[in-house]
Amino acid sequence: MDLKLKIWRQPSAHADGKFVDYQVHEISKDASFLEMLDILNEELVNKGEDPVAFDHDCREGICGMCSLFINGRPHGPDTAITTCQLHMRRFKDGETVTIEPWRAKPFPVIKDLMVDRSAFDEIIQAGGFVSIATGGVPDANAIPIRKQNADLAMDAAACIGCGACVAACKNASAMLFVSAKVSQFALLPQGKVEAKERVQMMVARMDELGFGNCTNTYACEAECPKEISVTNIARMNREFLVAKLS
Amino acid sequence: MSKFYSSVTKKIWMSFMGLFLMTFLVVHLSINLLLVFSPTTNLFNEASHFMGTNPFIQLFQWILFAGFVVHIILGLILQIENWVARPKGYRVKAISEESFFSKYMIHTGVIIFIFLAIHFVNFFLVAKGIIGEIPKTLVDGKSVDDMGALVIALFKMPYYVIGYLIALMILGFHLDHGFQSAFQSLGLNHPKYTPFVKGFGHFFAVIITVAFMSIPLIIYFIK
Incomplete structure (x- = not known):
C-alpha cells in the first residue's frame, strides 16, 4: 500500500x-x-x-x-x-x-516526534514508591489481601506511563497516570502506610509541572493502551480528600 | 493559583458548589411551578414574598451568591490553567471518544452566566426594588409584590420566551455533564452506585430543563 x-x-x-x-x-x-x-x-x-x-x-x-x-x-x-x-x-x-x-x-x-516525558518520572519521585521497611519476601498468604483489591491494584499497575492520557486529554491532564500510580499502592497494605502523604505529594508535583486539570471528559480512559479506568481518578480524589481532612 | 490550591482541591470545591447550585435549581423550579399549577398568581406571589422577606432566606441568599461566585471563578481559573497546559495544539482535531458535553462546559457556563445576569436584572433587582417599580397585589389581605404579573408579562414576549428556552437548554447540557462529574470529582465512585448516578444525572438534567421550559410555554400559549 x-x-x-x-x-x-x-x-x-x-x-x-x-x-x-x-x-x-x-x-x-x-x-x-x-x-x-x-x-x-x-x-x-x-x-x-x-x-x-x-x-x-x-x-x-x-x-x-x-x-x-x-x-x-x-x-x-x-x-x-x-x-x-x-x-x-x-x-x-x-x-x-x-x-x-x-x-x-x-x-x-x-526532536521531531520525540517528547520529554521525564515529568512523569518526577511525579513518581514525589511519592510513587514504598519507603517503609517491608522486610524480606513474605509467604504467599502471610498478608491477607482481598481478591478484589489485588485485581484492582494489578489493573492500576498495568499503566506503562506512555502519556497517551495526557495527549488525549483536552486539558493535557495527567490525572489518569497519577491516579493509577496512587491506586496501585493505596489498594495494598504495604502502600496504605504512606498513602496520605503519597497522594498529596504526587498531586502537588503534577500541578507544579504544569499539567492541566481533570474535567472528567474520560478521553484518557478511551485512549489508554492498558485500559486504565477513570475509577482510579475517583479513588485518587477520595484519597486526596481524606488525606486533607484527616 | 496552583501554588495555593491543588487541582484536586479546586475540582472538589467546584463539585460542591455545583451540587449546591443544583439544589437551588430544584427550589427555584418548585416555586416557579406554582405559576402553572395554580389558576391565580396568588400562591406564587405568596412564595415570592416569603423568599423575599424571610430572615433565614435573606441570609441564605448570600451563601447562594457566594456559591455562584466560587463556581464561576474556579471554573474560569481551571479553564485558563487547562489552556495554558497545552500551548501548542494538534493539527488534526482530537477525535477520542469522550463525554460530549464535558468539552463545552466553559462555553455553556459562559452562556448560563450571561443568562443569569439578564435574569438577575429582570427579576431579582426588580423584586428588591433596585430597578423599576413593581405593582402590589393583595393575597389573604396582605399587600405583596405582584411578581407573578411581572413573570407573565415577560413570558408573553416571544423573543424573551425564545431566549429563555435556549438558555434553559444550554443549562440542561451543563447539568448533564455536571451532575455525574461532581460525584467523580468528589471521589464518589462505586461499581454498584455509579451507574445509577450517571443515569440519574441525565434524568435530572432533562427533568429540570423540561420543567423550567414548560413554564414560559404554558404562559405564552395557554394562560
Whole structure:
C-alpha cells in the first residue's frame, strides 16, 4: 500500500517545527506502524536526509516508550494498543496519515516526534514508591489481601506511563497516570502506610509541572493502551480528600 | 493559583458548589411551578414574598451568591490553567471518544452566566426594588409584590420566551455533564452506585430543563 504522510519535523527543542509531507510506497499491510516509519527512515538515510526521530523500545506494547498522535488519536485508530502494536492494515491505500508528537506543556518536544516525558518520572519521585521497611519476601498468604483489591491494584499497575492520557486529554491532564500510580499502592497494605502523604505529594508535583486539570471528559480512559479506568481518578480524589481532612 | 490550591482541591470545591447550585435549581423550579399549577398568581406571589422577606432566606441568599461566585471563578481559573497546559495544539482535531458535553462546559457556563445576569436584572433587582417599580397585589389581605404579573408579562414576549428556552437548554447540557462529574470529582465512585448516578444525572438534567421550559410555554400559549 502507498501512503501520504504528514509528519511534524522539529530539529531541536527550541527550534521552530513544521509539517513535512512524505510518500511511502509498497508498504505491507502486515507491517507495523513503526516498521513503516523505519522504511521511511531508511529511504531518508539513503538520500542523505535526517531520519524522523520517534520514541520506541520494546515494540511489544509493554515498555511505554512509543507514542505518536496519529490522525487525531494517541497510538492511532485502534483501542487498547500502543503505536508499536498498530498495523498498517488499519489504514487505506492512498490514505493521508498525519503524525504529531504528544502536545502538552510538561512534555516538551526534544526532536521531531520525540517528547520529554521525564515529568512523569518526577511525579513518581514525589511519592510513587514504598519507603517503609517491608522486610524480606513474605509467604504467599502471610498478608491477607482481598481478591478484589489485588485485581484492582494489578489493573492500576498495568499503566506503562506512555502519556497517551495526557495527549488525549483536552486539558493535557495527567490525572489518569497519577491516579493509577496512587491506586496501585493505596489498594495494598504495604502502600496504605504512606498513602496520605503519597497522594498529596504526587498531586502537588503534577500541578507544579504544569499539567492541566481533570474535567472528567474520560478521553484518557478511551485512549489508554492498558485500559486504565477513570475509577482510579475517583479513588485518587477520595484519597486526596481524606488525606486533607484527616 | 496552583501554588495555593491543588487541582484536586479546586475540582472538589467546584463539585460542591455545583451540587449546591443544583439544589437551588430544584427550589427555584418548585416555586416557579406554582405559576402553572395554580389558576391565580396568588400562591406564587405568596412564595415570592416569603423568599423575599424571610430572615433565614435573606441570609441564605448570600451563601447562594457566594456559591455562584466560587463556581464561576474556579471554573474560569481551571479553564485558563487547562489552556495554558497545552500551548501548542494538534493539527488534526482530537477525535477520542469522550463525554460530549464535558468539552463545552466553559462555553455553556459562559452562556448560563450571561443568562443569569439578564435574569438577575429582570427579576431579582426588580423584586428588591433596585430597578423599576413593581405593582402590589393583595393575597389573604396582605399587600405583596405582584411578581407573578411581572413573570407573565415577560413570558408573553416571544423573543424573551425564545431566549429563555435556549438558555434553559444550554443549562440542561451543563447539568448533564455536571451532575455525574461532581460525584467523580468528589471521589464518589462505586461499581454498584455509579451507574445509577450517571443515569440519574441525565434524568435530572432533562427533568429540570423540561420543567423550567414548560413554564414560559404554558404562559405564552395557554394562560
